[in-house]
Amino acid sequence: MTDAPGGRESFVGVGLRSVHYSHLLSRPRVAVKWFEAISENYMDSEGRPLEVLLKIREDFPVALHGVSLSIGGVEGPRPGYLERLKTLSDRVRPFLVTDHLCFTGAHASNVHDLLPLPYTEEAVATVARNVARAQDALKRQIALENVSSYLSYRESVMTEWEFLVAVARRAGCKILLDVNNAYVSAMNHGFAAEAYVDAVPTELVAQIHLGGYTDTGKFLFDTHSRAPTDPVWALYRRVIGRMPQIPVLIEWDEDVPEWSGLEAQAVKAATIAEEERDRQPA
Amino acid sequence: MTDSPLEILQRRFVRSVTFLSDPDFVKGATGGGTLTPEEAVDVYRKGYPARLTEALGETFEACWRVLGDEDFFAAAAAYIARTPSTSYNLSDYGASFPDFLEGGAAAHLKNSDAPFLGDLARFEWTFKELFHAKPHEGLSAAILAAQARPEAVLRFGGAVRLLSLKHRVHRIWSRDRSDASPLTPPDWTGAETLILYKDEGNPVFVYELTAPEFQALTALAAGRPLQDALASAEGLDAEGAKKLFAFIADAGIVTEVR
Numbered sequence: 001m002t003d004a005p006g007g008r009e010s011f012v013g014v015g016l017r018s019v020h021y022s023h024l025l026s027r028p029r030v031a032v033k034w035f036e037a038i039s040e041n042y043m044d045s046e047g048r049p050l051e052v053l054l055k056i057r058e059d060f061p062v063a064l065h066g067v068s069l070s071i072g073g074v075e076g077p078r079p080g081y082l083e084r085l086k087t088l089s090d091r092v093r094p095f096l097v098t099d100h101l102c103f104t105g106a107h108a109s110n111v112h113d114l115l116p117l118p119y120t121e122e123a124v125a126t127v128a129r130n131v132a133r134a135q136d137a138l139k140r141q142i143a144l145e146n147v148s149s150y151l152s153y154r155e156s157v158m159t160e161w162e163f164l165v166a167v168a169r170r171a172g173c174k175i176l177l178d179v180n181n182a183y184v185s186a187m188n189h190g191f192a193a194e195a196y197v198d199a200v201p202t203e204l205v206a207q208i209h210l211g212g213y214t215d216t217g218k219f220l221f222d223t224h225s226r227a228p229t230d231p232v233w234a235l236y237r238r239v240i241g242r243m244p245q246i247p248v249l250i251e252w253d254e255d256v257p258e259w260s261g262l263e264a265q266a267v268k269a270a271t272i273a274e275e276e277r278d279r280q281p282a
Numbered sequence: 283m284t285d286s287p288l289e290i291l292q293r294r295f296v297r298s299v300t301f302l303s304d305p306d307f308v309k310g311a312t313g314g315g316t317l318t319p320e321e322a323v324d325v326y327r328k329g330y331p332a333r334l335t336e337a338l339g340e341t342f343e344a345c346w347r348v349l350g351d352e353d354f355f356a357a358a359a360a361y362i363a364r365t366p367s368t369s370y371n372l373s374d375y376g377a378s379f380p381d382f383l384e385g386g387a388a389a390h391l392k393n394s395d396a397p398f399l400g401d402l403a404r405f406e407w408t409f410k411e412l413f414h415a416k417p418h419e420g421l422s423a424a425i426l427a428a429q430a431r432p433e434a435v436l437r438f439g440g441a442v443r444l445l446s447l448k449h450r451v452h453r454i455w456s457r458d459r460s461d462a463s464p465l466t467p468p469d470w471t472g473a474e475t476l477i478l479y480k481d482e483g484n485p486v487f488v489y490e491l492t493a494p495e496f497q498a499l500t501a502l503a504a505g506r507p508l509q510d511a512l513a514s515a516e517g518l519d520a521e522g523a524k525k526l527f528a529f530i531a532d533a534g535i536v537t538e539v540r
Contacts, residue, residue, distance in 0.1 A: 040370060040371050040372070043371070044371050044373075044374070044414060045413075045414040046414060046415060046416035046417065047413045047414045047415070048413070048485075068370035068371070070370075073292065074286065074288055074289045074292055078370055081370055103292055104370075105296055106289075106292045106293050106295075106296040107293065107296070108366075108368050109296055109300055109366045109367065109368065110367050110368060110369060110370055111296060111299045111300060111326070111330050111367070112330070112333045112334070112367060112372055113299070113326055113329050113330065113333070115292075115295055115296075115299075115326065117288075118288065118291060120287070120288070122286060122287060122288045123288055126288060149314060150313070150314040150315075150317065150322045150325045150326070151311045151312060151313055151314055151317070151319065151322035151323065151325075151326075152311070152312045152314065153291070153310055153311060153312070154310050154311070154312060155287065155291075155310060185314075187315070188314030188315050189312075189314055216315075218315050218316045218317055218321070219313075219314045219315025219316070219317050219322075219325075220314075220315065221325070
């Protein structure tokens with residue numbers, strides 16, 4: 001059982017999705033190095049999904065990626081959530097636990113969406129307070145992912161990347177840099193995606209995500225329903241050139257392709273990482 | 283104590299997503315791309331029922347097939363409007379959907395008149411719960427036979443459910459699940475009693491029980507001694523009791539004998 005990325009090889013994984021369970025359980029030779037599991041799909045289940053995840057874990061490193069921690073919510077994580085996540089984490093022994101820099105509800109309602117935060121001092125302080133609680137409960141450092149957004153707030157007083165970095169530094173957590181989300185938000189809100197990713201310090205990044213968006217004609221929508229687009233690959237090349245050993249993940253949640261199609265995207269990400277690594281001085 | 287700006291913003295945003303767009307929230311937002319602020323809020327507001335409908339569709343797949351798309355989506359929309367999601371886990375959503383289908387849903391259905399829908403949904407919810415339940419390790423048939431004295435109390439494992447329904451829905455549910463076309467239900471009239479269980483490494487098993495078998499198993503599950511439980515089942519003769527005990531032993535649903 002391997003536990004964590006290491007060495008100079010690229011470390012590209014894919015999201016574990018139920019449509020691939022049967023294929024993966026036959027233990028084929030695969031070109032991916034690790035898997036990411038959606039925490040909530042396994043936290044409350046003792047059924048087949050967890051059984052499959054634990055089987056996969058026998059052969060591969062795994063990261064746990066949540067969607068409902070609501071780290072930016074003023075009420076903080078929901079009662080019981082962190083305890084259940086800790087139990088899952090103890091069983092799976094992931095090399096990384098991540099969630100999103102957002103909030104997902106208020107006053108007991110959960111909207112099951114990644115709602116953007118305003119980029120304010122109060123939001124930084126709120127997230128930092130919640131991260132401290134989460135890291136204390138989980139007994140480990142976590143990483144937070146920048147989200148795609150379709151609106152911004154007039155009350156924001158800093159850029160999205162300033163907010164992301166301020167949160168990570170204040171909270172003592174890492175960043176899961178989603179290159180696709182940075183691109184989507186840049187296009188939607190009219191700033192340069194390159195300025196965004198360049199402003200994120202390498203030492204704060206624990207993982208990179210790559211996914212596909214849908215262009216609705218009015219805005220870019222983060223659907224994870226297709227392969228990354230050319231501009232996202234170009235942005236990824238720019239990022240991975242600075243941090244070629246950081247774990248990279250291909251995310252695909254809707255219209256998930258056959259295993260070979262998903263694997264091909266992982267191979268592409270690994271090839272780019274290796275090309276960029278080879279450009280580095282020895 | 284007054285609410286902080288962040289608390290107010292979050293409350294207004296959530297209200298805009300789950301109910302009606304809050305004018306003060308919209309005023310403070312800027313739309314992405316070429317979206318107006320109102321359209322940008324709409325992006326989030328449309329996503330909320332879509333996700334909950336998808337969750338209901340996954341759990342209540344057979345109800346969806348019986349209702350067809352139009353009626354299922356109408357029932358889901360009406361249910362979602364009155365039932366906010368409170369759990370962090372989407373698959374927890376819909377616990378009261380069976381009651382809704384049995385009661386208030388009728389006003390929203392154009393094409394369907396299916397009195398068994400509540401029971402079908404109840405079956406599907408139970409099946410989903412059992413799918414996610416921790417498998418127990420049942421006693422082997424040999425150990426159970428050796429320990430099961432007349433006064434013994436049999437303790438069932440956690441992955442066992444007994445279900446008594448007013449309509450025969452198991453056969454509707456077990457029709458070809460790979461076929462998504464609208465389903466014409468077989469005869470569903472009459473009551474049905476079922477046991478659902480699973481053991482380690484296996485899927486969920488469903489067996490139809492006779493009324494006496496169900497009575498006996500319910501009594502056993504309630505902690506009545508074996509002999510009492512079997513005797514309490516009206517119409518369960520010696521042969522039937524033997525057959526039921528053999529089933530209990532083979533199924534591995536008993537985890538402890540006291």
